[in-house]
Amino acid sequence: MKEKELRRSLAVLPIGTVMKLANLSARQIRYYEEQDLIHPERNAGNRRMFSLNDVDRLLEIKDYLADGINMAGIKEIYAQQQQKAAQQAADLARPLTDNDVRRILHDEFLNISGFKAKNGPEFPTH
Amino acid sequence: MKEKELRRSLAVLPIGTVMKLANLSARQIRYYEEQDLIHPERNAGNRRMFSLNDVDRLLEIKDYLADGINMAGIKEIYAQQQQKAAQQAADLARPLTDNDVRRILHDEFLNISGFKAKNGPEFPTH
DNA sequence: AAATGATGTAATATTTTCTTACATGAATGA
DNA sequence: TCATTCATGTAAGAAAATATTACATCATTT
Numbered sequence: 001m002k003e004k005e006l007r008r009s010l011a012v013l014p015i016g017t018v019m020k021l022a023n024l025s026a027r028q029i030r031y032y033e034e035q036d037l038i039h040p041e042r043n044a045g046n047r048r049m050f051s052l053n054d055v056d057r058l059l060e061i062k063d064y065l066a067d068g069i070n071m072a073g074i075k076e077i078y079a080q081q082q083q084k085a086a087q088q089a090a091d092l093a094r095p096l097t098d099n100d101v102r103r104i105l106h107d108e109f110l111n112i113s114g115f116k117a118k119n120g121p122e123f124p125t126h
Numbered sequence: 127m128k129e130k131e132l133r134r135s136l137a138v139l140p141i142g143t144v145m146k147l148a149n150l151s152a153r154q155i156r157y158y159e160e161q162d163l164i165h166p167e168r169n170a171g172n173r174r175m176f177s178l179n180d181v182d183r184l185l186e187i188k189d190y191l192a193d194g195i196n197m198a199g200i201k202e203i204y205a206q207q208q209q210k211a212a213q214q215a216a217d218l219a220r221p222l223t224d225n226d227v228r229r230i231l232h233d234e235f236l237n238i239s240g241f242k243a244k245n246g247p248e249f250p251t252h
Numbered sequence: 253a254a255a256t257g258a259t260g261t262a263a264t265a266t267t268t269t270c271t272t273a274c275a276t277g278a279a280t281g282a
Numbered sequence: 283t284c285a286t287t288c289a290t291g292t293a294a295g296a297a298a299a300t301a302t303t304a305c306a307t308c309a310t311t312t
Contacts, residue, residue, distance in 0.1 A: 012147065014299090016169070016268065017138045026269080027290055043142070045298045047269060070288075140268095142299065152300080153259055171267045173300060196257075 008056075011041040011049035018050045022058040029058065035071050037061055037078065134182075137167035137175035144176045148184040155184065161197050163187055163204065 015026055022029070032038050033048075038057055040048040064074045141152055148155070158164050159174070164183055166174040190200045 012143045013138055014140050014143075014268080015270095017140075017175075021138065025290075027292085030270090031289070043298095045269090047298070049143075065289090140299075141301095151259075153261085156301090157258070169267095171300090173267070191258090 008052045011051045011054075013050040013052075013055070015040075015048050015050070018055055018058065021055050022062065024058060024062065032058065032061055035075065037071070037074060134178045137177045137180075139176040139178075139181070141166075141174050141176070144181055144184065147181050148188065150184060150188065158184065158187055161201065163197070163200060 013021075015029060018024070018029060019026060029038075030048075033040060038050075038054050038061075040050045040054055043049050061074055064077070069077075139147075141155060144150070144155060145152060155164075156174075159166060164176075164180050164187075166176045166180055169175050187200055190203070195203075
């Protein structure tokens with residue numbers, strides 16, 4: 001369902017709409033952007049334009065704040081999520097080559113025989 | 127999927143966004159509203175706010191116009207659609223009563239025996 | 253040719269949003 | 283406790299978006 005993702009990431013909402021949907025003040029929304037928690041686009045006239053994904057994230061941020069997590073904490077949460085996503089993307093980007101397979105088998109044998117491979121595999125192993 | 131319908135009918139888009147999504151001028155959009163082909167909501171400051179359904183309809187209108195159908199024609203098309211929808215809603219609103227069933231059976235017998243019922247059933251028959 | 257239909261354009265008012273700056277109350281840390 | 287920091291409110295002034303109204307235009311219909 002690629003089209004759905006596209007729809008949800010389309011920046012079509014002005015800040016006034018987002019304020020109502022997320023029940024946040026313009027000040028709060030702009031502050032969260034300043035803190036790099038969201039990254040709304042800008043239209044030709046420099047107005048912020050938000051996507052449905054942005055709204056979802058704002059609602060998430062609200063929840064985290066309600067749970068007593070502060071900006072720094074939320075920032076870290078998203079940093080880790082993005083870290084994980086980047087890793088998965090990298091994994092997907094390069095499927096296993098025959099050479100990878102040989103190296104994996106080689107490392108496996110080293111492990112079994114009690115030796116330690118110098119570097120963990122930087123490709124998907126499952 | 128009631129929530130989806132709700133989402134699609136939420137008036138969240140300003141006219142500037144709609145202009146881009148439907149590739150129509152503000153003049154055209156306002157004119158179609160004047161012709162009662164769309165009915166965007168208004169926010170507290172009197173700005174038109176459109177739903178995704180509104181955008182869909184605008185794209186439909188564009189197609190009809192491209193096919194050479196004029197405002198009057200499009201208006202009629204929507205009038206008939208709304209007519210049909212109203213009828214279906216009415217049908218759904220009143221489920222069959224025991225009495226309806228008896229009348230249907232009665233009419234069926236009349237038909238079989240070559241007679242004609244005075245009035246067609248005004249309730250769903252399937 | 254005159255009228256109508258669909259759209260463009262201009263003028264002016266109002267609303268929305270932007271940035272920047274300062275204020276504030278709660279929580280934190282020295 | 284006193285000074286900071288954090289998260290948010292508020293105000294001011296500028297710029298952008300939108301509203302309404304009126305007139306222009308070009309094609310089609312009558």
